[in-house]
Amino acid sequence: xxxxxxxxxxxxxxxxxxxxxxxxxxxxxxxxxxxxxxxxxxxxxxxxxxxxxxxxxxxxxxxxxxxxxxxxxxxxxxxxxxxxxxxxxxxxxxxxxxxxxxxxxxxxxxxxxxxxxxxxxxxxxxxxxxxxxxxxxxxxxxxxxxxxxxxxxxxxxxxxxxxxxxxxxxxxxxxxxxxxxxxxxxxxxxxxxxxxxxxxxxxxxxxxxxxxxxxxxxxxxxxxxxxxxxxxxxxxxxxxxxxxxxxxxxxxxxxxxxxxxxxxxxxxxxxxxxxxxxxxxxxxxxxxxxxxxxxxxxxxxxxxxxxxxxxxxxxxxxxxxxxxxxxxxxxxxxxxxxxxxxxxxxxxxxxxxxxxxxxxxxxxxxx
Amino acid sequence: xxxxxxxxxxxxxxxxxxxxxxxxxxxxxxxxxxxxxxxxxxxxxxxxxxxxxxxxxxxxxxxxxxxxxxxxxxxxxxxxxxxxxxxxxxxxxxxxxxxxxxxxxxxxxxxxxxxxxxxxxxxxxxxxxxxxxxxxxxxxxxxxxxxxxxxxxxxxxxxxxxxxxxxxxxxxxxxxxxxxxxxxxxxxxxxxxxxxxxxxxxxxxxxxxxxxxxxxxxxxxxxxxxxxxxxxxxxxxxxxxxxxxxxxxxxxxxxxxxx
Numbered sequence: 001x002x003x004x005x006x007x008x009x010x011x012x013x014x015x016x017x018x019x020x021x022x023x024x025x026x027x028x029x030x031x032x033x034x035x036x037x038x039x040x041x042x043x044x045x046x047x048x049x050x051x052x053x054x055x056x057x058x059x060x061x062x063x064x065x066x067x068x069x070x071x072x073x074x075x076x077x078x079x080x081x082x083x084x085x086x087x088x089x090x091x092x093x094x095x096x097x098x099x100x101x102x103x104x105x106x107x108x109x110x111x112x113x114x115x116x117x118x119x120x121x122x123x124x125x126x127x128x129x130x131x132x133x134x135x136x137x138x139x140x141x142x143x144x145x146x147x148x149x150x151x152x153x154x155x156x157x158x159x160x161x162x163x164x165x166x167x168x169x170x171x172x173x174x175x176x177x178x179x180x181x182x183x184x185x186x187x188x189x190x191x192x193x194x195x196x197x198x199x200x201x202x203x204x205x206x207x208x209x210x211x212x213x214x215x216x217x218x219x220x221x222x223x224x225x226x227x228x229x230x231x232x233x234x235x236x237x238x239x240x241x242x243x244x245x246x247x248x249x250x251x252x253x254x255x256x257x258x259x260x261x262x263x264x265x266x267x268x269x270x271x272x273x274x275x276x277x278x279x280x281x282x283x284x285x286x287x288x289x290x291x292x293x294x295x296x297x298x299x300x301x302x303x304x305x306x307x308x309x310x311x312x313x314x315x316x317x318x319x320x321x322x323x324x325x326x327x328x329x330x331x332x333x334x335x336x337x338x339x340x341x342x343x344x345x346x347x348x349x350x351x352x353x354x355x356x357x358x359x360x361x362x363x364x365x366x367x
Numbered sequence: 368x369x370x371x372x373x374x375x376x377x378x379x380x381x382x383x384x385x386x387x388x389x390x391x392x393x394x395x396x397x398x399x400x401x402x403x404x405x406x407x408x409x410x411x412x413x414x415x416x417x418x419x420x421x422x423x424x425x426x427x428x429x430x431x432x433x434x435x436x437x438x439x440x441x442x443x444x445x446x447x448x449x450x451x452x453x454x455x456x457x458x459x460x461x462x463x464x465x466x467x468x469x470x471x472x473x474x475x476x477x478x479x480x481x482x483x484x485x486x487x488x489x490x491x492x493x494x495x496x497x498x499x500x501x502x503x504x505x506x507x508x509x510x511x512x513x514x515x516x517x518x519x520x521x522x523x524x525x526x527x528x529x530x531x532x533x534x535x536x537x538x539x540x541x542x543x544x545x546x547x548x549x550x551x552x553x554x555x556x557x558x559x560x561x562x563x564x565x566x567x568x569x570x571x572x573x574x575x576x577x578x579x580x581x582x583x584x585x586x587x588x589x590x591x592x593x594x595x596x597x598x599x600x601x602x603x604x605x606x607x608x609x610x611x612x613x614x615x616x617x618x619x620x621x622x623x624x625x626x
Contacts, residue, residue: 018483019502022458026483033488033497042493044485044500070467070486074474077428081445081475084426090442092429095467098438103431106440109416110429 001199001210001223004043007172010221011045017217018046027051029216030078032172033071046216047174049078053192055178056082060114060139064107065093066121068144071171076116096121099128108133115159116141119151126158134159143167146247146254147185148269168247170226176211177245182238186248189241196245197223198232203329205231206248206262229255253361256286259297259341261327265363271324278313278320279303281354287366289343297342299333302350309349318345374595375401375582382601387422390415391603406591406606412560413437423599428475430468432559441560442599448472449479450596451562452578453555455529456480457505461498463487463512464533469559473507473533491515505529506549510538513545520548532569533557535609536623539571556609556623561602564592565621574620585613585621 002010023029032047056079065076073093083089092110094103107129115122119142126134140155140162147155147166156164168177168188177188177196190196194213201207209230210223229251233244249255254265263286272282281304289298303309303317322334322345336342368376379401382391391404394411398404412420417429417440425444432441453476454460460477462484464470470486477484485501487494487508498506498519504527508516513532530549532542537554546552552569564581567573577583582593590609594602610624 015500026478026481029483031483031485031501033485033493042496044497046483067467070470070488073467073471074484074486077471077475078478080426080428081478084445088424089426090429092431092440093467093471094431098431098433102438105416106431106438109418110440111418 001225002221003225004227007045007221007224008041008043010215010219011043011172013219014046014216015044017219021217030075031071032174032215033069034172043172045172047172048214048216049082050175050191050193051082055191057086059083059087059089060112061088061090062110062112063089063091063114063116064110064112064125064137065091065115066117066125067093067095068118068121069171072144094125099125101128103128104130104133111136113137114139114141115162116143118142118144119147119155120145123151123154123158126155129158135161137162139163139165141165141167143169146249146266148266150269150273152185170211173211173213173215173221173224176213180237180239180241183244187233187244187246189237189239190243190245196230196232196243198230198245199223199225201231202262204262207231208251209245209247227251249363250361252365254363256284256363256365258286258365259288259295259336261297261331261333261336261342263299263325263327263363267325268321268363271320274324275317275320278317279305279309281305282362283354284363285366286363291343294340296340297336298346299342300346300348302348302354304350304353306353308351314347314349317347321345371582371595372401375593378593378595378597378601379404379603381597382422382603385422387424388419390420391601401593401604404604406586406604408606409434409436409560409608412441412600413439416440417442417600420600422597422601425599427599428468428472430472430559432468439560443472443562444599445475445479447562447596447598448476450580451476452566452580453477453533453563454507454531455505455551455553457482457528459483459485459501459503460505460507461485461487461501461503463494463498463506463508463516465509465511466559469509469533477507487512495519499523503527505531507531507533509534510541513542520545523548526550529553531555533563535607537573539569539573542569543571558607560600561592561594561605561607562598564594572622574614574616574622577619583619583621585611588624590621 028051032045034043080089080091137159166179169175197210198207209228212222214220230247256263283302285300325333395404427444429442462474474484474486495518529551531553533555554567556565557563565575565577567575584591590607590611592605611621613621
């Protein structure tokens with residue numbers, strides 16, 4: 001089992017192999033670079049593209065892609081080239097600087113039949129596509145982040161005719177899993193040659209995801225800790241694939257384990273959506289606090305609503321989350337507060353809307 | 368008519384009679400010979416959707432080209448990308464450009480020419496770091512991005528094999544300090560919608576030479592360009608805003624005015 005520092009050593013191995021023995025045919029190789037936007041250092045590794053796996057034999061002929069890192073944009077172009085062996089394929093990877101009103105007629109003229117990218121960025125891009133252009137989209141592949149219920153609903157409204165699929169990958173090691181037509185959101189089958197396991201699963205089967213695969217030149221990463229939380233789903237899928245895994249969140253963000261409780265963003269979102277009249281957006285900070293020598297969990301919930309949130313609404317928000325938010329299979333947050341394991345939920349009203357972050361982490365564990 | 372003129376006329380004939388698009392045919396009216404056809408400009412590209420300027424149906428990349436006067440799409444097939452002269456053959460090239468579309472396209476040029484490129488990200492620190500990790504031996508860049516690579520160059524013990532600086536204008540004094548960081552520095556004149564069309568080895572007063580696939584003319588003090596190949600969105604008598612001064616040599620060399 002290795003973590004990011006351990007992977008860095010493997011990454012060096014792939015580079016050394018490339019320096020000493022560069023491949024004569026470069027087509028199936030590329031360079032994986034992490035974004036470096038996390039607190040971790042940038043990683044550079046050679047990677048092998050899954051050209052032979054048949055995943056490029058079909059797809060949209062006119063793909064519109066959002067742009068994450070430039071490495072991701074280049075990979076999308078490379079995948080388009082792989083697809084072009086089977087059918088006529090074009091891609092437009094739109095820079096965020098071009099999300100402007102004057103792009104609408106250009107996108108209408110390009111007439112994409114497929115979209116790919118981060119779900120929340122695609123949701124923003126949809127605002128710059130007219131209804132006719134969005135109706136023409138027949139496939140939507142989401143990558144790079146989980147698909148929340150609210151985002152999924154939003155995107156289905158924006159692209160009503162798009163068949164949705166998801167891909168799970170990490171920039172430093174490439175593709176890990178893909179969805180199929182029978183799987184719900186955030187569930188995947190491992191790609192050929194990839195093994196997915198879960199470290200120390202809890203009662204619900206959730207734990208840290210471990211990935212094993214060949215990176216490049218026969219160099220393998222075994223049980224790489226990606227800092228994502230997931231579970232293995234039992235049984236064989238209707239598509240016939242024997243292994244299915246679900247990604248539920250990012251360790252320390254969107255998924256926090258604290259003082260015996262598990263806080264999941266999708267559960268917060270569900271209650272937030274059901275109480276949309278009380279507030280428009282929220283952020284959670286979770287941490288341990290020491291109260292006269294007793295360590296307790298603590299949640300601070302910041303809420304925003306245009307025009308403000310009154311005292312009556314604050315009381316309702318408090319009550320809804322205490323009674324409705326299950327943080328263990330059988331106990332709510334309110335139960336744990338009564339037991340003294342958690343301090344009362346603190347709700348803070350903010351006056352400005354929350355900034356739009358690339359990864360939109362709504363639950364963060366403060367150390 | 369010599370071979371080169373004949374090839375250009377063949378291009379004009381193919382475009383004029385094409386079923387794929389009437390863009391140039393409508394612009395040219397009844398004109399049929401290369402010498403008679405009027406120039407086209409960026410304004411016409413801005414005013415005409417890509418779908419009506421597309422002459423080939425091939426796989427490739429589409430990009431947004433944005434100027435103060437307007438925005439339009441440009442499309443490049445993988446085949447045409449491969450044939451451009453963006454850089455030099457290298458073992459470990461890096462593409463570091465401030466325009467994301469150009470960065471991806473030039474990186475695909477590397478791949479189409481059997482090279483594995485490192486693409487530089489926006490954050491300069493990350494790009495310098497990855498360049499060092501990958502031990503780059505060639506760089507395709509623009510003036511602004513080149514400056515951000517200074518920490519990489521000052522830390523390197525040897526010059527890299529080549530730096531290709533692309534753009535439609537250059538500050539020769541600003542580029543001077545970089546001449547010691549590469550065995551060759553090449554200035555490459557480009558526009559996103561036309562591709563590369565002329566180059567010059569770096570000097571304080573470079574004379575640009577048209578590339579083999581480019582017919583460069585000078586009309587009313589500006590450069591008018593024809594790319595001899597049938598591109599997805601062909602470039603034929605394309606009037607640029609690049610002010611030039613022909614030097615009168617047989618190779619068609621010219622200098623840039625006020626650049």
